[in-house]
Amino acid sequence: MSRQKVCILLPCNPGAFHGNYNLGQNWKMVKKSLASLPHLADFEYAAMDCIAVELGHDAIVRESEMEVVKGYDIYPNDSKITQEELTDAVVKGMWKFSKYDLVLVWLNVGRYRDAFLKAIKKNGDAIRFEIFDRRGKYLRVGWGIKQFVYFVRRKLQESLPR
Numbered sequence: 001m002s003r004q005k006v007c008i009l010l011p012c013n014p015g016a017f018h019g020n021y022n023l024g025q026n027w028k029m030v031k032k033s034l035a036s037l038p039h040l041a042d043f044e045y046a047a048m049d050c051i052a053v054e055l056g057h058d059a060i061v062r063e064s065e066m067e068v069v070k071g072y073d074i075y076p077n078d079s080k081i082t083q084e085e086l087t088d089a090v091v092k093g094m095w096k097f098s099k100y101d102l103v104l105v106w107l108n109v110g111r112y113r114d115a116f117l118k119a120i121k122k123n124g125d126a127i128r129f130e131i132f133d134r135r136g137k138y139l140r141v142g143w144g145i146k147q148f149v150y151f152v153r154r155k156l157q158e159s160l161p162r
Contacts, residue, residue, distance in 0.1 A: 004101040006041040012049035019070030021047050033149040040156045048112045050079040058093030076111045090119035097127045106132040106148045130155045
């Protein structure tokens with residue numbers, strides 16, 4: 001039995017300035033926690049980032065594309081792009097998810113979450129998304145990550161053939 005191909009979509013972070021989201025605390029903690037699950041899935045990671053949109057790209061930045069945001073650090077609520085432009089940029093980048101069996105999403109930034117949910121309604125029919133949506137319930141970073149990792153484990157186990 002082959003392992004599932006899973007994309008973990010996380011919010012961008014200040015590591016964007018260095019062209020490396022892996023420098024951000026959320027990314028480090030999530031990747032470290034999921035490293036114990038290679039028997040369940042092959043993981044790849046991506047971020048949703050308004051910086052990429054401001055630079056003329058779509059809103060989905062895979063690990064192999066992180067250099068496109070290097071040198072910039074913009075908090076989503078300070079971005080000049082409109083919510084509609086952000087949603088359209090997510091739709092434009094949806095094709096990147098087509099190779100995955102499952103896309104697990106944690107977007108704790110309201111603008112990102114809202115744009116992503118609208119984009120799924122517009123263009124996400126062929127892709128299996130599972131959204132971790134805890135809107136402010138886990139304000140401490142470590143607790144939220146623990147809850148997200150539990151969510152990932154549960155979704156992976158639910159998707160295994162029976």
